[in-house]
Amino acid sequence: xxxxxxxxxxxxxxxxxxxxxxxxxxxxxxxxxxxxxxxxxxxxxxxxxxxxxxxxxxxxxxxxxxxxxxxxxxxxxxxxxxxxxxxxxxxxxxxxxxxxxxxxxxxxxxxxxxxxxxxxxxxxxxxxxxxxxxxxxxxxxxxxxxxxxxxxxxxxxxxxxxxxxxxxxxxxxxxxxxxxxxxxxxxxxxxxxxxxxxxxxxxxxxxxxxxxxxxxxxxxxxxxxxxxxxxxxxxxxxxxxxxxxxxxxxxxxxxxxxxxxxxxxxxxxxxxxxxxxxxxxxxxxxxxxxxxxxxxxxxxxxxxxxxxxxxxxxxxxxxxxxxxxxxxxxxxx
Amino acid sequence: xxxxxxxxxxxxxxxxxxxxxxxxxxxxxxxxxxxxxxxxxxxxxxxxxxxxxxxxxxxxxxxxxxxxxxxxxxxxxxxxxxxxxxxxxxxxxxxxxxxxxxxxxxxxxxxxxxxxxxxxxxxxxxxxxxxxxxxxxxxxxxxxxxxxxxxxxxxxxxxxxxxxxxxxxxxxxxxxxxxxxxxxxxxxxxxxxxxxxxxxxxxxxxxxxxxxxxxxxxxxxxxxxxxxxxxxxxxxxxxxxxxxxxxxxxxxxxxxxxxxxxxxxxxxxxxxxxxxxxxxxxxxxxxxxxxxxxxxxxxxxxxxxxxxxxxxxxxxxxxxxxxxxxxxxxxxx
DNA sequence: GCTCTTTGGGTAAACGTTTACAATAGCTTT
DNA sequence: AAAGCTATTGTAAACGTTTACCCAAAGAGC
Numbered sequence: 001x002x003x004x005x006x007x008x009x010x011x012x013x014x015x016x017x018x019x020x021x022x023x024x025x026x027x028x029x030x031x032x033x034x035x036x037x038x039x040x041x042x043x044x045x046x047x048x049x050x051x052x053x054x055x056x057x058x059x060x061x062x063x064x065x066x067x068x069x070x071x072x073x074x075x076x077x078x079x080x081x082x083x084x085x086x087x088x089x090x091x092x093x094x095x096x097x098x099x100x101x102x103x104x105x106x107x108x109x110x111x112x113x114x115x116x117x118x119x120x121x122x123x124x125x126x127x128x129x130x131x132x133x134x135x136x137x138x139x140x141x142x143x144x145x146x147x148x149x150x151x152x153x154x155x156x157x158x159x160x161x162x163x164x165x166x167x168x169x170x171x172x173x174x175x176x177x178x179x180x181x182x183x184x185x186x187x188x189x190x191x192x193x194x195x196x197x198x199x200x201x202x203x204x205x206x207x208x209x210x211x212x213x214x215x216x217x218x219x220x221x222x223x224x225x226x227x228x229x230x231x232x233x234x235x236x237x238x239x240x241x242x243x244x245x246x247x248x249x250x251x252x253x254x255x256x257x258x259x260x261x262x263x264x265x266x267x268x269x270x271x272x273x274x275x276x277x278x279x280x281x282x283x284x285x286x287x288x289x290x291x292x293x294x295x296x297x298x299x300x301x302x303x304x305x306x307x308x309x310x311x312x313x314x315x316x317x318x319x320x321x322x323x324x325x326x327x328x329x330x331x332x333x
Numbered sequence: 334x335x336x337x338x339x340x341x342x343x344x345x346x347x348x349x350x351x352x353x354x355x356x357x358x359x360x361x362x363x364x365x366x367x368x369x370x371x372x373x374x375x376x377x378x379x380x381x382x383x384x385x386x387x388x389x390x391x392x393x394x395x396x397x398x399x400x401x402x403x404x405x406x407x408x409x410x411x412x413x414x415x416x417x418x419x420x421x422x423x424x425x426x427x428x429x430x431x432x433x434x435x436x437x438x439x440x441x442x443x444x445x446x447x448x449x450x451x452x453x454x455x456x457x458x459x460x461x462x463x464x465x466x467x468x469x470x471x472x473x474x475x476x477x478x479x480x481x482x483x484x485x486x487x488x489x490x491x492x493x494x495x496x497x498x499x500x501x502x503x504x505x506x507x508x509x510x511x512x513x514x515x516x517x518x519x520x521x522x523x524x525x526x527x528x529x530x531x532x533x534x535x536x537x538x539x540x541x542x543x544x545x546x547x548x549x550x551x552x553x554x555x556x557x558x559x560x561x562x563x564x565x566x567x568x569x570x571x572x573x574x575x576x577x578x579x580x581x582x583x584x585x586x587x588x589x590x591x592x593x594x595x596x597x598x599x600x601x602x603x604x605x606x607x608x609x610x611x612x613x614x615x616x617x618x619x620x621x622x623x624x625x626x627x628x629x630x631x632x633x634x635x636x637x638x639x640x641x642x643x644x645x646x647x648x649x650x651x652x653x654x655x656x657x658x659x660x661x662x663x664x665x666x
Numbered sequence: 667g668c669t670c671t672t673t674g675g676g677t678a679a680a681c682g683t684t685t686a687c688a689a690t691a692g693c694t695t696t
Numbered sequence: 697a698a699a700g701c702t703a704t705t706g707t708a709a710a711c712g713t714t715t716a717c718c719c720a721a722a723g724a725g726c
Contacts, residue, residue, distance in 0.1 A: 056385040113396075286618065
């Protein structure tokens, strides 16, 4: 028996209309005295607005759904923090929905949950929608915005890092430190567009310095810790490492490489320098702390929500920057 | 203009009642032919149920709200995974709400969001509600259940690890490994009951072995990385460490201790053994990997949801176990 | 004293579902 | 043939809000 505005109306002697007006603060439609009385009775009765009813009649809601990918939530935290902060400023409330991990069924469930509740908008944090789910999303009238994911289809509204720039930044930094044989590890070049762009950035930086990558320098992977392990094992097949530095596709890849290197007694950074892509807190807590191309995840969330609400189209980029820690050694020429 | 059941009714020639029955699959109230037709038209029109309307009339919902604490989400991930899996089995959907970090305002907002949407139940993942928010929660008729948090008030329904047991387990393990001077670091003994219980378990194990703790052995903190750093600095004030092993209040504390130790050239585990409490993936990725008392977070989520729905009262404990990695050295007597 | 605003508040419809209750048709029983 | 089922469908009320529209009283201006 939740108390309703009817109960308040009865108790105060006012009509439901008046009660509704003071409770939703429609200024200028009631007197102070009325408001005071209504509010007091509402409190006494433990009144709580029934959002279903409100949303049913107003046909709008101030909730934003954020769909997240169940894996790799280590940077989602920052994105969500950004979203949350912006939402607070705007008086929106955000609900987070798990969209599984490349699982079309789970994606669909999360998507319909959001759509059925007619949320004001949907944010998708690195969720790579299956084609039919993408169609579903597009056919709904709910605004949506992707965060931290890059598509071939540039028409999809999203905010993300410039992945070409990331590859370029990491590579040219290592070149400036004197490295010439530079690996690239743990990126996925097949279905993910992100991987291809970073690779292109890497190659561009190399080419600009009259270098070119040997094929064994680039080791594909799935951005995981295990991919890092596998990459280092591939590099370490011969007694001499073919590279002096490696760019890891993610922090976890970087840590995998680091740990495998230490298991194989390859000192980092003396024998192998590492630059990691992402720059989450994980970089700080390993030893040596990993130099990284740090993405501005917080900002992605913060301005992502902004963009969603202004119905922006196209791609927005956030700035990445190189954060020097202790995993890169400058080599003397 | 989302299509509604009215539109489908018009298009098919049936009444809204029939359409509703087909769409919500009230078996035995319609013929196959009818169902086929209705479903087809629904699909054509891109019909999506309006949950607000449904919830308004049925006064029930199958969504579970999970409130989480914005910090320390590193183990929340496992808990959420558990919740999610159970929810999938049960056909429930879960929405995650951020409840800030010991911020009564944010807590209240998350709480009212959940309450206003009349969710089927509320799960609170290590959120330490302020007194007034607790009252608010209790006064609502919505079932709730705490996960991974212990209260003095044993009437509060929750599932968590046995914190006394954790302290005892870690300590007695170290004693069995031959340690006699054992520290305890990074726990909060003031407002959090958890810290007190773990301390009691620690003391119990010590006492059982005719040992007792020197006051400088236990260093309070707030479960953070920085608390670990501070604890080690406290231990390392004299040239000789007062302890041979330390129990870290959380993985982050353990890593803080580890890194500070390595900065000070104190080899782990040769000069200092570390047992960490939590046992998340973080333990695996540092060097040496940290031996831990591993809590079963996944299970907390999984059975937490179960318990919530069966309206269980009182405390349920999940089992913790000691996971040996590489941060503890057995000392010869 | 009369009309015109302004202020405060009431009436009732609408939002999209679900479901109790009725109604019909076609059977089966007796 | 009357009565009773069963299967299928329809009618309409209900859920708790919001809000367009209406109304009355109180001043304001003449």
